[in-house]
Amino acid sequence: MLTTETAPPWVVLVPLKPLTAAKSRLDRPDRGALALAMALDTARAVLDAGEGVVGLVVVTDDPRARRALTELARDRSEIPAGTDSTGSGSAGGVGGTTGVGGMYGLTRTGRLLVAADEPNRGLNPALAHGAALARRIHPGCAVAAVSADLPALRPAELRRALAAAPPSGRGVLADAVGTGTVLLSAAPGASLCPSFGPGSFEAHLDSGAVDLTALLADTVPGLRRDVDTVADLNTARALGLGPATARALAADPSPRTAA
Numbered sequence: 001m002l003t004t005e006t007a008p009p010w011v012v013l014v015p016l017k018p019l020t021a022a023k024s025r026l027d028r029p030d031r032g033a034l035a036l037a038m039a040l041d042t043a044r045a046v047l048d049a050g051e052g053v054v055g056l057v058v059v060t061d062d063p064r065a066r067r068a069l070t071e072l073a074r075d076r077s078e079i080p081a082g083t084d085s086t087g088s089g090s091a092g093g094v095g096g097t098t099g100v101g102g103m104y105g106l107t108r109t110g111r112l113l114v115a116a117d118e119p120n121r122g123l124n125p126a127l128a129h130g131a132a133l134a135r136r137i138h139p140g141c142a143v144a145a146v147s148a149d150l151p152a153l154r155p156a157e158l159r160r161a162l163a164a165a166p167p168s169g170r171g172v173l174a175d176a177v178g179t180g181t182v183l184l185s186a187a188p189g190a191s192l193c194p195s196f197g198p199g200s201f202e203a204h205l206d207s208g209a210v211d212l213t214a215l216l217a218d219t220v221p222g223l224r225r226d227v228d229t230v231a232d233l234n235t236a237r238a239l240g241l242g243p244a245t246a247r248a249l250a251a252d253p254s255p256r257t258a259a
């Protein structure tokens with residue numbers, strides 16, 4: 001169990017491609033809408049994971065995703081007084097699109113920070129940027145990167161995984177297939193060193209991350225079920241989808257092939 005007495009404060013990092021490019025392996029015409037819905041459900045689960053999670057940093061250049069995530073955070077009352085900085089105001093050190101300390105492209109709504117994709121050189125640099133922002137805003141925090149395609153993630157699963165992460169260095173959790181990474185953690189003071197991409201689980205092990213997979217095994221099925229294909233989506237549906245993805249599928253339920 002993640003407790004504030006023993007656990008470090010966590011900031012969870014979620015990278016998200018522009019929606020027009022996202023989920024290219026998901027053979028459905030509504031893949032962009034589903035990519036957004038899955039990102040919203042992932043974000044919701046992170047924000048619901050409890051007070052041990054002091055921040056959620058989504059790194060994305062997609063304006064629609066930025067708006068929808070901000071709306072989600074607002075709907076959930078993620079707005080302690082003075083911390084909604086979607087405009088030009090300051091937010092506990094970070095504000096609007098011209099943040100304090102030279103940080104640009106930031107939108108903060110309570111615990112949610114949406115950051116522009118810098119340096120715009122792909123997933124791993126985006127995550128390194130998110131980790132640097134997290135450490136700047138929450139000095140001494142632990143960070144954990146998860147993918148934006150976890151529509152069946154439950155808050156309790158994330159809490160369990162964070163509680164299992166090593167207190168120093170890095171930890172890695174394999175996806176359901178066993179070759180990809182669904183969570184990479186870095187304890188306070190440890191660098192995230194993300195190597196996401198094909199074969200990332202082994203790459204993270206090779207670079208010294210501790211394997212959390214056996215420890216967590218089948219206790220975190222939603223966390224391990226990232227959705228790339230229609231088959232993955234059906235598996236996630238069987239586990240139980242978050243509300244945004246369930247709504248998106250209800251709007252267009254048939255797994256049709258893109259025209």
Ligand SMILES: Nc1nc2c(ncn2[C@@H]2O[C@H](COP(=O)(O)OP(=O)(O)OP(=O)(O)O)[C@@H](O)[C@H]2O)c(=O)[nH]1
Binds near residue numbers: 023121
């Ligand atoms: N910010 C950011 N996120 C990225 C980038 N590339 C991938 N991601 C995100 O990283 C996670 C895993 O990405 P991928 O598997 O490469 O892409 P995907 O859109 O999920 O699926 P495919 O298009 O089928 O590869 C998803 O949450 C993506 O949105 C990038 O260049 N910048």
Ligand SMILES: C=C(OP(=O)(O)O)C(=O)O
Binds near residue numbers: 175197228
């Ligand atoms: C990027 C990764 O996952 P996927 O391609 O399955 O989204 C990964 O596991 O490192």
